[in-house]
Amino acid sequence: MSTLLRKAYSAASFEQQGYQLISLLAQHLKKSTDHSAMNWIAPEKQMEFWKNDFSSGLLSDPVTLFKEIADRSINVRNPKYMGHQVACPLPLTILSSAFISCLNQSLPIYEMGMVGTALEKIVTDHIKTKFGFGNQSSGIITSGGSLGNLTAILAAKAQFKEKDHPDLVILVSREAHYSIERAAKIAGLPASGLIQLPVNEKFQLQTELLTEVYRDLTLKGKKVLCIVGCACSTSLGVYDDLEAIGSWAREHNIWFHVDGAHGGAAIFSPDYKDLLKGAEQADSIILDFHKLLMAPSLSTALIYRDGKNAKKTFAQEADYLFDNHDKNDWCESGKSTFECTKPMHILNTYMILRTYGDEIYRENIDTLYNLARKFYFMIENDDKFEAALEPMSNIVCFRYKNGNNLNVINHTISKEILLDGSYYIVNTTINGEFWLRVSIQNPFTNESHFKGLLGKIKEIGGKLQEII
Ligand SMILES: Cc1ncc(COP(=O)(O)O)c(C=O)c1O
Numbered sequence: 493m494s495t496l497l498r499k500a501y502s503a504a505s506f507e508q509q510g511y512q513l514i515s516l517l518a519q520h521l522k523k524s525t526d527h528s529a530m531n532w533i534a535p536e537k538q539m540e541f542w543k544n545d546f547s548s549g550l551l552s553d554p555v556t557l558f559k560e561i562a563d564r565s566i567n568v569r570n571p572k573y574m575g576h577q578v579a580c581p582l583p584l585t586i587l588s589s590a591f592i593s594c595l596n597q598s599l600p601i602y603e604m605g606m607v608g609t610a611l612e613k614i615v616t617d618h619i620k621t622k623f624g625f626g627n628q629s630s631g632i633i634t635s636g637g638s639l640g641n642l643t644a645i646l647a648a649k650a651q652f653k654e655k656d657h658p659d660l661v662i663l664v665s666r667e668a669h670y671s672i673e674r675a676a677k678i679a680g681l682p683a684s685g686l687i688q689l690p691v692n693e694k695f696q697l698q699t700e701l702l703t704e705v706y707r708d709l710t711l712k713g714k715k716v717l718c719i720v721g722c723a724c725s726t727s728l729g730v731y732d733d734l735e736a737i738g739s740w741a742r743e744h745n746i747w748f749h750v751d752g753a754h755g756g757a758a759i760f761s762p763d764y765k766d767l768l769k770g771a772e773q774a775d776s777i778i779l780d781f782h783k784l785l786m787a788p789s790l791s792t793a794l795i796y797r798d799g800k801n802a803k804k805t806f807a808q809e810a811d812y813l814f815d816n817h818d819k820n821d822w823c824e825s826g827k828s829t830f831e832c833t834k835p836m837h838i839l840n841t842y843m844i845l846r847t848y849g850d851e852i853y854r855e856n857i858d859t860l861y862n863l864a865r866k867f868y869f870m871i872e873n874d875d876k877f878e879a880a881l882e883p884m885s886n887i888v889c890f891r892y893k894n895g896n897n898l899n900v901i902n903h904t905i906s907k908e909i910l911l912d913g914s915y916y917i918v919n920t921t922i923n924g925e926f927w928l929r930v931s932i933q934n935p936f937t938n939e940s941h942f943k944g945l946l947g948k949i950k951e952i953g954g955k956l957q958e959i960i
Contacts, residue, residue: 512555520562521583524569525936529916533564566916571937572945574930575916577726577754577887579781581788584847585840589788592836599633599834600826608836613822615841619779619793622759622850624772630799632828633791633838637753638671640778640792641720643805643830645675647776647796648718648747650804660717661685661709665697665732667725669751681717694881695728697721699736706744718747718775723768724755727920727929728880729864729887731755731767738773750777753792755885757784760853764861767884775801781841784860784886784933785853791837802828859935860886867930867942876950880922886932889920892953899926901956908952915945 499505533541541564551557567573569580599605599612616631634640645662652660662676666688676686689705692698702719709716719741721732734750741748750756750771756779758764759771771777775797781787796802799821806827826832844852864883871877871890880889895901903926906919920929928949 509555513558516555516559516562517586521569524567525571527567527570528913529570529573529575530566530910530913531563532911532913538564569934570916571934571941572915573934574932574937574941574945575918577783577931578933579783579786579788580934581782581840582786582844582848582852584843585786585788588840588843592839595836597836599836600824600829600832602823605834605836608838609823609825611836611842612825612838615838615845616793616795618845619759620795623768623774623777623795625795625797628799629795629797630802630822631793631795632802632825633834634778634794634829635792635831635834635837636790637669637751637778637780637783637792638674639830640753640780640794641669641671641749641751642675642678643794643828644749644776644778644796645672645679645718646805647801648749649679650801651747652715652717656715659714661687661714662717662720663687663689663702663705664720665689665691665722665725667691667695667697667727667730668720668722669726669753672720672751679717685717691730695725695730697732697737699733699740702737702740716744716746718749721748721750721770721774723750723752723758723771723777724885724887726754727887728889728922729755729883729885729931730881731884734768734770734773736770738770741775742773747775748773750774752777753780754783756780757853758857758861758885760785760850761857761861762854763858781837784857785841786844786856787837787840791841806830856935860932863932863935863937864888864930866939867932870939870942870946874946876953877946880927887929888932889922889927889929891925891927892949894953895957895960897960900960901953902926902928904956904960905949905952909948912948915941915948917945 568578597605597608599608602609612633616633620629620631634643649660657680660681662681662685664672664686673686689701690698706716719737721734721737723734724731738748752771755767756777758767777795779793781791782789864886867888868879868883871879876892876894877890878893891898891902892905906928909915909917917928917930920927
């Protein structure tokens with residue numbers, strides 16, 4: 493064997509670099525509160541740096557590069573990070589992630605991921621019980637919510653005969669995540685196959701329109717493939733009235749899918765789980781562990797009310813992978829997922845549940861949702877700001893309201909905040925207008941961070957008022 497291969501696989505240097513890396517990561521965790529949420533680097537400058545790095549010869553100490561990467565990346569652990577819906581992963585999961593890579597199991601084939609396959613079953617069973625699904629239900633894990641939504645929509649489509657396919661439509665609120673539209677396209681629906689329904693003043697799907705819309709569609713010979721409920725929507729964090737959608741879907745024998753990628757996590761909070769009332773009527777529901785449940789990217793639970801539906805989409809012969817005796821179905825998870833190689837990411841969630849139990853989820857949800865309410869009231873009590881609506885989750889949309897051209901002012905504020913880097917927030921468009929948006933992801937974010945953010949916005953807004 494070559495010296496290079498021996499050196500690269502050396503357990504001794506792994507151990508030495510491992511200690512160095514753990515110490516570096518511990519520093520990163522400790523310092524995450526001190527620094528700015530991000531050090532903005534323009535794309536061209538970032539690219540130039542990495543081009544130079546790539547051509548600068550081989551590394552003698554790989555750990556130095558990890559530090560460089562951390563310094564050049566957004567810090568999702570900083571309490572002033574309030575941007576996209578990415579978890580601040582628990583330190584325990586940094587360790588389990590390394591462990592997952594070391595074992596490199598591949599789940600869809602049982603013997604390639606024996607433990608992971610069992611853990612997926614246990615965790616999805618736990619989630620289905622939380623939602624109140626019965627014995628017939630079962631779940632799988634997909635790599636992300638987008639893939640979870642697609643898998644559920646394909647399962648809904650598998651209920652129809654091929655001759656019906658050209659006439660299928662999906663009903664959804666216009667606030668739904670874009671992965672639903674993509675899933676509709678991938679499922680072979682034409683653009684007119686996605687019916688984006690209007691929302692009420694609380695930005696929830698207008699359920700009172702359903703019967704009329706359905707009647708019109710039926711007259712045109714269309715068939716509803718499924719109706720999707722948002723729990724919650726991405727942009728505004730609003731939960732649809734799942735109870736009303738669910739009963740309507742049951743009455744019309746229509747597949748009801750709940751996109752709980754973000755807000756399905758509220759099921760762990762006695763204070764907030766009522767937002768999900770009606771989800772128990774769903775035919776399928778997804779829930780991301782890597783958004784509000786403190787796991788690193790990427791794993792999503794997809795639960796089917798009737799577990800038999802899980803297999804219909806991908807039913808095919810794959811003799812070299814699956815033994816076609818259906819006796820122990822759960823151990824052939826590859827029959828229910830699009831993925832072939834799938835990492836054992838479920839271990840991150842299993843470790844959280846085994847170490848801290850459901851209680852840590854409850855605390856996280858309560859903390860984040862309560863913080864959003866606190867931020868909302870601070871906005872409401874400041875005459876320089878307005879909120880788009882009272883938050884239902886950890887997402888708050890608001891804007892600086894002093895000045896004549898609010899779209900331009902808020903757009904410029906958003907850019908300035910990004911360049912400044914102390915805080916990281918994002919933005920959205922509501923009814924054609926530009927709004928600032930926070931998603932509070934870190935339970936260590938507090939009132940002083942909110943004050944600091946609002947102060948910074950006022951400072952920028954004040955200057956802009958004079959020139960815009
Ligand atoms: C409501 C909703 N559904 C689906 C997704 C997609 O999930 P993922 O990023 O895990 O693919 C998101 C992502 O933000 C979301 O907010």
